[in-house]
Amino acid sequence: MSRLFRQRAVTSLFSLLGLIVLVFFLSRLTGDPTSLFLPIDATDAMRENFRELHGLNDPLLLQFWHYIVDLTHLDFGESIRKARPAIDVVIEAFGWTFQLAIMTMALVAFCAIVLGSIAAFRVGGKFDRLVSLVSLIGASAPDFWIAIVAIVIFSINIGWLPTSGTGSIAHWILPIAVLFIRPFGLILQVVRGSMISALGSAYVKTAKAKGVKNTPIIFVHTLRNAMLPVITVMGDQAAALLNGAVVVETIFGFPGVGKLMIDSILQRDFNVILAAIMVTALAIFIMNLLIDVAYLFLDPRIRY
Amino acid sequence: MTDHLLEVRNLSVRFHTAAGIVDAVRNVSWHLDRGETLAILGESGSGKSVSASAIMNLIDIPPGEITSGEILFDGNDLLQQTAEERRQVNGKRIAMIFQDPLSHLNPVYPVGWQIAETMRVHGKDPAEANARALDLVRRVGLPNPQQALEKYPHQFSGGQRQRIMIAMALALKPDILIADEPTTALDVTVQAEVLALLEELQAETGMGLLLITHDLGVVAETADRVVVMNRGEIVETGPASEVYHNPRDPYTRRLIAAAPGKGEMRDGNSQGKPLLEMKGVEKAFGSFQALKGVDLTVFPGETVAIVGESGSGKSTLVKTLVRLIEPTAGQATWNGRDLFAMSLKEMRPVRRDIQMVFQDPTQSLNPRMTIFEVISEAWRIHKDVVPRAQWRTRVAELLTQVGLLPDHARRYPHQFSGGQRQRIAIARALALEPKLIVCDEAVSALDVSIQAQVIALLDRLRRDLGIAFIFIAHDLPVVRDFADHVLVMQSGAVVEKGTTREIFENPKSLYTKTLLASGLDPDPEVQAKRRAERKELVDA
Numbered sequence: 001m002s003r004l005f006r007q008r009a010v011t012s013l014f015s016l017l018g019l020i021v022l023v024f025f026l027s028r029l030t031g032d033p034t035s036l037f038l039p040i041d042a043t044d045a046m047r048e049n050f051r052e053l054h055g056l057n058d059p060l061l062l063q064f065w066h067y068i069v070d071l072t073h074l075d076f077g078e079s080i081r082k083a084r085p086a087i088d089v090v091i092e093a094f095g096w097t098f099q100l101a102i103m104t105m106a107l108v109a110f111c112a113i114v115l116g117s118i119a120a121f122r123v124g125g126k127f128d129r130l131v132s133l134v135s136l137i138g139a140s141a142p143d144f145w146i147a148i149v150a151i152v153i154f155s156i157n158i159g160w161l162p163t164s165g166t167g168s169i170a171h172w173i174l175p176i177a178v179l180f181i182r183p184f185g186l187i188l189q190v191v192r193g194s195m196i197s198a199l200g201s202a203y204v205k206t207a208k209a210k211g212v213k214n215t216p217i218i219f220v221h222t223l224r225n226a227m228l229p230v231i232t233v234m235g236d237q238a239a240a241l242l243n244g245a246v247v248v249e250t251i252f253g254f255p256g257v258g259k260l261m262i263d264s265i266l267q268r269d270f271n272v273i274l275a276a277i278m279v280t281a282l283a284i285f286i287m288n289l290l291i292d293v294a295y296l297f298l299d300p301r302i303r304y
Numbered sequence: 305m306t307d308h309l310l311e312v313r314n315l316s317v318r319f320h321t322a323a324g325i326v327d328a329v330r331n332v333s334w335h336l337d338r339g340e341t342l343a344i345l346g347e348s349g350s351g352k353s354v355s356a357s358a359i360m361n362l363i364d365i366p367p368g369e370i371t372s373g374e375i376l377f378d379g380n381d382l383l384q385q386t387a388e389e390r391r392q393v394n395g396k397r398i399a400m401i402f403q404d405p406l407s408h409l410n411p412v413y414p415v416g417w418q419i420a421e422t423m424r425v426h427g428k429d430p431a432e433a434n435a436r437a438l439d440l441v442r443r444v445g446l447p448n449p450q451q452a453l454e455k456y457p458h459q460f461s462g463g464q465r466q467r468i469m470i471a472m473a474l475a476l477k478p479d480i481l482i483a484d485e486p487t488t489a490l491d492v493t494v495q496a497e498v499l500a501l502l503e504e505l506q507a508e509t510g511m512g513l514l515l516i517t518h519d520l521g522v523v524a525e526t527a528d529r530v531v532v533m534n535r536g537e538i539v540e541t542g543p544a545s546e547v548y549h550n551p552r553d554p555y556t557r558r559l560i561a562a563a564p565g566k567g568e569m570r571d572g573n574s575q576g577k578p579l580l581e582m583k584g585v586e587k588a589f590g591s592f593q594a595l596k597g598v599d600l601t602v603f604p605g606e607t608v609a610i611v612g613e614s615g616s617g618k619s620t621l622v623k624t625l626v627r628l629i630e631p632t633a634g635q636a637t638w639n640g641r642d643l644f645a646m647s648l649k650e651m652r653p654v655r656r657d658i659q660m661v662f663q664d665p666t667q668s669l670n671p672r673m674t675i676f677e678v679i680s681e682a683w684r685i686h687k688d689v690v691p692r693a694q695w696r697t698r699v700a701e702l703l704t705q706v707g708l709l710p711d712h713a714r715r716y717p718h719q720f721s722g723g724q725r726q727r728i729a730i731a732r733a734l735a736l737e738p739k740l741i742v743c744d745e746a747v748s749a750l751d752v753s754i755q756a757q758v759i760a761l762l763d764r765l766r767r768d769l770g771i772a773f774i775f776i777a778h779d780l781p782v783v784r785d786f787a788d789h790v791l792v793m794q795s796g797a798v799v800e801k802g803t804t805r806e807i808f809e810n811p812k813s814l815y816t817k818t819l820l821a822s823g824l825d826p827d828p829e830v831q832a833k834r835r836a837e838r839k840e841l842v843d844a
Contacts, residue, residue: 202407209360210422210472211395224412299412300456 002139004292008119012285016278021275024064024270032056033080033268054080067274077271081264086271090260090279096166097249097256098283101241102177103172109234112184116191117218117226131188138185147178147251164253175252179245183237190233191226196224227298235291239284308335309512310359310398310480315373317354320638322368328354329536331372336480341506341513343527343544345559347751348722351536354515356482358383360400363392370721375478396426399473403485405465409457415468416453422475433475440471444501462492477509490777491613496822496838499525518751520563521824524548524831530558545828562756563826565781572788572803574603577640579739579772580625585634589622595621596796597634600774602740605766607773609783609804611819614795616669618776620794622742625774626658627651639739644769656686659733663745665725669717675703676713679732691735702731705724706761723754730761734769741765742774747782759786780823784808793817802815817841 034050042050051057055066070077076087116135119128154174155163162171198204199222200282247256253259257276264272295302313333319326329351336342346352357363359375359382375382377398382390394400399422402408410418416437423433434453441449444467448461457465466486467555472482483502487495503526504528515526523530523544530547532540533557541554551557560662580602587595595617602608623629625636625643636643638654646654662668669678679702680695690698700710706727726746733741743762747755763786765771777783783790783804790807792800792815800813811817821838825831 202404203410204401205362206402206408206469206472207410208362209394209400210425211391211393212421212425213391216425221410225410301411301458 005289006043008285008292016281019277019281020274021064023274024067025060027265027268027270027273028060028063030265030268031268036267037080054078076275078128079264079269079272080265081269081272086269086275087279089272090257090275092278093255093257093260093276094255094283097242097245097258100172100175100179100245100254100256101238104176104241105183105234105238108180108183108187108237112161112187112191113223113230116188117195118225119188120192120195120199121214121218128192132192133186135188135192138181139189140185141181143178143182144247144251145180147174147248150174151180151251164251166255175245175248175254178248178252179241183234184243187230187233187237191230194220194226194229198222201225224298228295231291231294231298235287238287242283242287243280262298309338310514311335311374311376312355312359313374313376315355315375316371318369318371319357319365327536328368329533329791330537332533332536334531334538334541336512337516338479338512339506340509341526341528343515343517343523343530344533345517345523345530346533347518347559347753349535352518352533353484354536356400356484356514356516361387362395392426395422395478396471396476397478398480398482399478400482400484401466401469401473401475401486403488405469405489406457408469409465410459414454414456415460415807419453419472419475422472426476436475436769437471440475441468443505444468444471446471457759461494462490463498466490466498467501470498470505472740474505474509478511480512480514481506481700482514482516485518486515486518487522488517492780492822492824493613493818495522495824497526502526504526519824520548520560520752520826521831524826524828525824525835532559534711548826548828554723558753560826563781564752564754564756564759564779565784565823565825567785569784569805569808570803571805572603572606572789574606574788576604577680578602578637579604580627580636580638580643582621582636583634585621585624585636586632587617587624587629588632591650594796595631596807598796598798600791600798602772602774604739604772605770606788607766607775607786609775609777609787609790610793610798611777611783611790613778613819615795616793617796618793619744620796622660622744622774622776625742626655628658647774652686656682656689656736657739659731659736659738659741661726661733661741661743661746663748665722665729665749666717668729669725671717673716674713675699675715675717675728678717678728679703679713679735682732682736682796686736699731699737702734703728705734705765707757723750723758726750726754726758727761730758730765734765740772740774742776744776746775748777748779755782762786780808780820783837792819814841814844 033054034056038047038050055063058066067077076085078084079086079089084088115131119131122128151163151174154161161174165171183280204217204222207217214220243258245256246262248254249256249258250262257280260277261273264276312335315332316330317328319328332355334342344352358370363370370383373383377393382393409415416434419437419440420430420433423436424430437453438449441452446452446464446467457468460468486502487498493736499522502513515522517523527544529542530544531538532547532553534555538554540547540551547556548560551560578601580600582600583600584597584599585595586593586597598617598621600608600621610621612618620629624631631644634644643654671679674697679699683690683695702712703712707722708727708731717728720728721826747758750758759782761842762773766773775783775787787804790802790804791798792807792813794815800807800811800816807816808820818838818841821834821841825834
């Protein structure tokens with residue numbers, strides 16, 4: 001187990017390093033933040049001063065060297081836009097995204113697993129066909145469109161829910177609902193497929209011959225066996241949510257990592273972009289580790 | 305009403321499949337009494353398992369449909385009862401065990417939990433169920449019962465898993481135990497132990513035992529009465545010994561005649577220079593010694609059988625022969641050349657000379673290739689065997705040679721039966737005009753009558769084409785009719801070798817003797833004698 005952790009940590013560290021190099025130089029190709037932050041009538045001296053202050057005058061490689069050296073002291077640099085340490089800005093936004101992702105995924109997992117399992121038990125039945133149709137629509141619906149339509153209906157026409165921002169429980173409902181649809185559709189399909197094949201297993205026949213009731217056959221005997229592929233897909237979907245749902249967060253004015261990224265890219269707030277990438281990478285690393293632990297827990301035949 | 309413990313009357317079951325309606329069983333009637341063992345004997349597709357599935361409510365409806373009949377148990381027709389009523393019968397009054405216990409046990413729960421579950425679902429208190437599970441595990445003879453309860457199915461051997469299945473089935477002392485091919489996947493000595501255990505438990509509880517099997521030996525060993533099925537119908541029924549000695553139905557007669565182990569034995573006829581000589585071959589996987597210095601000699605045109613139970617190293621040995629596995633020590637000469645010193649390039653013509661036929665023809669034939677492609681594929685690599693213009697005629701010849709039709713070349717593997725697929729695999733092996741064919745359990749998965757045909761085919765090829773065979777098997781009677789020499793292996797070492805007659809008539813090592821005594825003879829009287837011999841050996 002600890003060997004697995006070390007292996008994963010080493011490989012992840014290398015890919016993270018590659019990512020940092022790539023993002024560091026690519027983001028600087030977008031241009032100089034000075035022209036965005038200073039007023040149009042700023043003097044050359046003011047511009048020079050700004051560049052000097054943020055270390056933008058050094059040669060690119062030297063800037064990178066400084067960045068890496070600071071990073072080893074866990075100094076992620078300042079956010080130009082917020083005039084605060086970049087890491088603080090990112091962690092604040094990540095907190096919001098994290099809550100959103102956890103709540104959405106919990107809901108997705110529960111609904112997809114229960115409905116998918118029941119659908120699989122009677123393949124081709126009315127319930128199965130209804131659930132399959134709904135999940136197919138869900139898996140293929142564009143979320144930006146659903147978000148806008150949902151705002152029009154629930155916020156503007158009926159006026160039940162706020163259009164954007166945070167502050168009350170009501171503010172969470174629409175973002176969660178919109179983010180829910182696609183992973184729900186996708187994971188339900190995986191649960192259903194995996195359950196159909198697991199229900200055809202020989203050990204299900206044994207359970208029936210023992211006189212086990214249908215509900216435990218589905219949820220005790222079969223589900224645990226069918227969960228391995230499901231967990232893999234759930235991990236992918238959760239990773240996508242942790243990365244920040246850029247479109248949905250932007251539409252709902254939700255102060256998460258996705259929105260922060262977009263804003264920082266548009267304003268060339270380089271340090272924030274890099275810090276955001278590192279924080280989400282760490283979150284995804286931890287989540288993958290949790291998935292491996294879940295595998296171990298679910299299937300006694302797996303040993304790392 | 306009925307006086308029998310269980311009675312099936314005029315049962316007909318059909319399946320609605322994509323290919324049309326299949327009548328799996330038609331008008332099947334039989335009965336089982338307390339303390340009795342009834343065997344249903346039949347080959348694959350005979351419908352022998354269908355009535356058992358109907359009893360256990362395991363037939364999926366649809367696509368299945370029970371079109372007529374009654375299953376009388378305890379004065380009730382099971383087929384008229386509700387799903388809930390039948391669930392209460394399952395596991396408590398009638399229990400079932402299956403072939404291949406590994407896939408029939410849930411891989412993710414400890415076996416103790418699974419055994420106790422039978423009792424919990426029928427209302428036993430969990431603590432009491434756990435205590436009884438321990439007793440059961442002890443009774444069926446698992447080592448370290450207390451620890452065994454916490455282990456998972458994959459941590460046991462095949463025979464132990466079947467013992468676990470038996471413990472699970474007998475937890476609530478059912479009136480009837482249905483055993484569907486319970487020993488088919490097991491080694492002969494393990495098979496004998498499991499059957500002995502079933503018999504003991506039957507004597508203890510007085511349950512009725514319904515045994516479904518394709519194996520005449522299992523019938524001879526266990527059954528009081530036998531029902532013979534063919535193509536969904538009962539062709540004959542009666543006391544086991546009477547049916548064996550005086551079969552009335554032509555199908556039963558054919559089945560009994562096909563049972564291997566009755567032909568003339570060979571004394572070996574090694575001539576000329578040896579084709580293959582292996583000396584002191586060793587193979588270690590880490591600290592595990594899979595082969596411990598094995599010698600093997602094969603002469604042109606002769607058959608050497610390698611017999612041993614799972615884990616004896618027989619497959620590892622032949623894999624070193626074609627260098628699919630590199631040996632850790634030892635020598636081998638092929639046609640006078642050092643086999644283990646050859647480079648990969650030098651190996652190529654040797655691989656052409658040594659062909660393999662595997663156990664499962666379904667898995668060893670690519671389902672997306674036509675038979676023509678399957679057979680001609682090797683000619684793309686070994687270009688000098690057959691010129692491309694003659695591929696079609698040569699494939700047709702090969703198919704005729706193995707008893708198929710030239711027309712079959714256009715079809716795909718799934719359009720053939722198991723026996724036909726094995727013929728195709730043999731035709732593919734013949735395509736390269738080999739000097740030696742290695743058959744790795746090549747007939748083990750086939751029905752008895754098909755097995756006899758395939759062996760007759762191999763024997764004819766040996767005589768006509770002078771091909772030598774290495775024939776790996778766990779089944780002794782098959783080897784008896786076909787081999788010139790026999791090599792008996794146990795845990796990576798050769799325990800005995802000799803001509804077929806020497807091995808069968810005068811076995812020297814205790815292991816060979818046990819192996820021979822564990823094999824089941826289709827004749828109930830012979831089998832009774834053999835059982836006594838085995839008991840002596842085990843006690844010794």
